[in-house]
Amino acid sequence: MKNLQEDRRKVIKTLVLAGFGIHFVGCTSEVEPSQKKKETPVKKEPEQIVEEIEEEVKSNNVVYLTQEDEQFAELATYFNKFTQKSPAIIALVSNAEGVSEAILHAKELDLPVSVKSGGHSFEQFSSNNGGMVINMSLLNTIKWKENNEVEIGPACLLKEMYDELLPKQRILPAGSCGTVGVGGITLGGGYGFFARKYGLTCDNIISATFIDGNGEIHEVSGDHELMWALKGGGNGNFGVVSSFRFKTYPTPQHFSYTRLKAKKLDGERAKLLLETWFEYGQLLPGSCFSAFVLNGKSLTILITNFESSTPILEEMIEALTKLCDTVTSKRNTDIAGALRNYYGIQYPIYFKNASAGYYSKFSDVEGCIDQVLEKVVSTPGLIYQVNTLGGAINLDENKTQSSYPHRSFEYLSELQTYWSEGQDQKRDNYLKEFEYIQNLFYENGNRAQYRNYPSIGFKDWETAYFGDNYERLQAIKRKYDRDNTVRHPQSIQ
Ligand SMILES: Cc1cc2nc3c(=O)[nH]c(=O)nc-3n(C[C@H](O)[C@H](O)[C@H](O)COP(=O)(O)OP(=O)(O)OC[C@H]3O[C@@H](n4cnc5c(N)ncnc54)[C@H](O)[C@@H]3O)c2cc1C
Known part of the structure; x- marks a missing residue:
């Protein structure tokens, strides 16, 4: 039995060294003091548990790893180093079984179960302290199906998805x-960039393979209640998706941007700019996306478009140009190249990000925006x-x-x-302003x-995330x- 275990570990090691399932390398698995508390204490040593499981079942569907395993640290690496946790066992799965x-x-x-695909959860809800993490890294392939539909594994990264789809x-x-x-x-x-025209990613799911928290495998499609639940309420709440089937759309001929x-x-000036941006944002055609990004005293407004320009888009650019210092525009016919410009940082970092509310119009924030903008312009690094939503999303x-x-x-x-690491005072100051x-x-x-x-600090997070759908999701x-079994600090109760 010991040999079987050794053999399986060797296979995993080979996969890991070949680059499968590893998204970030050379990172520490440092645990923040505040994260060290265990949610559910493991009564036995993790190594003993793994040995017992592997004695009991000979399965090629899953390999269990503990901190003693060489690959554990890499598989337990996440994008946000601030919220790093420390699971007892990683179950590296090969399929739904x-x-x-x-x-x-x-x-x-x-043991509580968390699920990790790309490891980008702001609060690291895809890990836990002292429990089991189901690591989906090996389920990252893309297969073409009829009608230009694609079957995608959950651990496929967005850049891998674009690399496969765009050339086709x-x-x-x-x-x-x-x-x-x-x-x-x-x-x-x-x-x-494409949601105002084609909806959210979840709106484009055709079917999914889903393993529920009771351990049962379901093939879901159509008006199955799980399809409804998975589209927006499925992350880490009541089970695990091992495969999605999506519809796809023709790639646009060009992708243009204007950056002001x-x-x-x-x-005061930040407010005038924001108000002007709001005025036009919701009128933009579905092919456009825009973001208003205020970083301390510096503002960047991005407007993208992948169809012909329209009068309202021209008007928006003209109005904002009058209020900004510089404007650059580019029309790109290499869509893959254009999207790569927005891939962002690709290694783990320390950060706090969180939603700061959905709005319909400027008047929704008028009551507090003066104080918000004052705080941001006086806090470098905040x-x-x-971002614009609307269009087909709605x-x-x-x-x-x-x-x-x-x-x-x-x-x-x-x-x-x-x-950065070691900037504890800066971090604490940022977190205070964040909360404010x-x-x-x-x-x-x-x-x-x-x-x-997500933010661990949200009050009434149940309705904040799920609105009136929370009760149906509870059922x-x-x-x-x-x-x-499948849970994290803000999973459906
Ligand atoms: C740098 C950065 C940029 C981002 N940009 C965007 C953006 O442009 N648009 C946008 O909409 N969002 C964006 N996000 C937010 C992103 O959508 C979420 O962080 C997302 O949950 C990350 O998914 P993941 O698989 O990488 O993360 P993970 O940490 O692996 O998982 C995130 C959550 O989903 C659950 N989960 C993961 N896989 C499964 C599964 N197979 N079955 C069931 N539950 C599962 C986990 O339990 C966890 O709760 C961004 C995040 C970051 C950090």
Whole structure:
């Protein structure tokens, strides 16, 4: 039996060295003091548990690893170093059966289960302290199906997805960051440059293989209640998706951008710019996306478009040009090259990001925006960003078929801040200002938040993420994960 275990470990090691399933290398597995508390203490040593499981079952569907294994540290590496956790066991699965087996073992051992695809959860809800993490790294392939549909493994990264689809002249609407996993982004929504035209990533799921928290495997499609639940309410809540089937769209012929910059802003000028941006943002055609990014006193406004220009787009650029310091524009026919510009940082860093509310119009934030902007312009390194939503995201058919609840809003905002290792005082200061702004929005009544931009500090997170759909999701949780095996601090209760 020992040999079998050794053999399996060798196979995994080979896969790891060949680059499968490893998204980041050379990172520490440092644990922040505040994260060291164990959620559920493991009664036996993890190594002993793994040995017992492997004595009991000979399975090629899953390999269990503990901190003693060479590959453990790499598999336990996540994008956000600030929220690093320390699981007892990683179940590296090869297929849906492996997920099922891992869940059943975790239930027997009374271990909480988390699910990791791309490892980009802001709060690291894809890991835990002292429990089991089902690592999907090996499920990262893309297969073409009829009607230009694609079957994608959840651990496929967005850059891998674009690299496969774009040369075939197809796109799937998704986010811009290259190293985000298809699994997490899809199950919480998924917006980006193409969403106002083609909907959220989750709106484009045709079917999925889903292993529930009771260990049962389901093939779901059509009007199955799980399809509704997975579209916006599926990340880490009541089970694991091991495969998605998506529809795709023809790649556009070009991808243009205009980037406007304004420097040395004070609160008043930032407000005028924001108000002007809001005025036009929701009128843009579906082929456009825009982001207002205020980083301390410096503002960048990005406007992208992948169809012909329209009068409203021209008007928006003209109005903002008058208020900004510089403008650059480019029309790109190499779509893959254009998207690569937005892939972002591809190695783990220390940061705090979180949703800062959904809005429909400027008046939604008028009550607190003076204080918010004053705080941002006086805090170098604090970023307040607002992104356009709307368009196809808000179509009625998408609303009824998914548990993603925020269809009536035109804008989504977020707060971001970054620091380096050892900058504890800077971090604490940022976190204080972060909380101050979150409270301003909360008191102003901006309570809806994006599930994929979670914050452990959100009050009423259940309704903030899921709105009126929370109760229906609770019923699904009770049915498909009766012992609350798959869970994290903000999973459906
Ligand atoms: C740098 C950066 C850029 C981003 N850009 C965008 C963007 O442009 N648009 C956008 O919409 N979002 C964006 N996001 C947010 C992103 O969508 C979420 O962080 C997403 O949850 C990450 O998915 P993941 O698979 O990489 O993460 P993971 O940490 O692996 O998982 C995230 C969550 O999903 C759950 N989960 C993962 N896989 C599965 C599965 N197979 N079955 C069930 N549950 C699963 C996990 O339990 C966890 O709760 C960005 C995030 C970062 C860090």
